[in-house]
Amino acid sequence: MIIKPKGTYDLLNDDALLYKYIEGNADRFMQSYNYEFIRTPIFEDSQLFHRSVGETSDIVTKETYDFLDRGNRQITLRPECTAGVVRSVIENKLYGNRNDVLKYYYLGTMYRYERPQMGRFRELTQLGVEVFNSFDPMIDAEVISLGYNLIKELGIEEFYVKLNTLGDKESRENYTKALKEYFAPHLKELCPDCQKRYNTNPLRILDCKVDHDLDIFKNVPKMSSYLSSDSKERFKKLQEYLVMLDIDYEVDESLVRGLDYYDYNVWEYVSENKNIALGGGGRYNSLVSSLDGPSLPAVGFALGVDRLIMELKDILANKKIEKEIDVYIMSVNEEEKRFALTISQDLRLNNVVCEINSADLSLKSQFKVADRLKAHFLVILNSDDLNKGLITVKDNATKEEVKIDEKELIDYLVSNI
């Protein structure tokens, strides 16, 4: 038997319904926030990710699906979507009108070669937004609240926004330098992971779970004291906006995030009952220019759709998702079956949701199937009646049965459902 590749899953049953539910809500939401749908390729030139996500980030160094195609092109399955959207904005010169704020959203699968566990897959689905050409904290507030409100709208209540600022490039560099200087004499006291982080991403040492209680962490330099006045001002303003919008947020100076391109504000949507990030994002003002585009400020986030489904499943654990049909058409012999097939088409073309006996079931089984499908009406075909032009329709709630002229069947059902 062939089984699915490690870290993938089949979207089925209730999960599939939840996926469509999330997608539907997202489409509606994005429309009211005036975001346009964009779809970029699932595979891209490997260089795109090396230059955007970062040569030293874990995602690029050990988690990408890379391969050479038949034309010897170095291809990578996208591990995230921001890079692809940025590439598209640059390649299609979507930034032509300098006054336009470009607002896009996407929904699609990403690929990361990592060890799977709960809420974490090798093929994952992300729903995200990217906004270009505005550096106004107002747009940060819009983007953060968009994600926040969407999660709320879906029915998830137990979560909050974890927020931090990394400052501009200069603030960040100064702070990184200060951190390295601070930890240099204590390097041997840190855990092996942190010793690695010291060289690759010193900011990450701050949220190490192993070392966090060490004494040296008590006087560790704070990002906030290295922020430029501009960065500080923007962060303050953003928070004022978030308060105005009733966003439940919390500043966490250890929030760093692993993608190299982030600067200024970064945030995560954190689930309270699972302590898992439902999504995360940030500002990336230098990414567009570093990919050979114009200097274009940008901000965005991505939500883990698989995790949203997981979260919703917990919330809805006791409530069965109701799925029902309008009509079940019962038939046994060939004459009845032919009739069933034709009227099912007529009904379906009239937007009546109906099902037929397509598995040669006994009448008894058909009743059971109709109940399982939660059919509102049963059309019970009978050769004798058919010859007289009559059809039996049973209301499955009241159990009342009527015999009607076959010509009136469609009208009768359309007007009664």
Place this chain on the structure above:
RNA sequence: GCGGAAUUGGUGAAGUGGUUAACACGCCGGAUUGUGGCUCCGGUAUGCGUGAGUUCGAUCCUCACAUUUCGCCCCA
């Protein structure tokens, strides 16, 4: 990539080195010969993740592998 745990029908699961692998749900058949849902009766895993090994004999013991899961790393 590192460390721990798990894997038994369609589903939830019990169980044992030795003829037929509990129980429940579901499903199928019958009582009810073309009007079901309740009830009663019967059926429903030639197999216990895969492959080797130990053994007279393995679902059970050993090893490897796969997958899932928890933690680390990292991330959505």
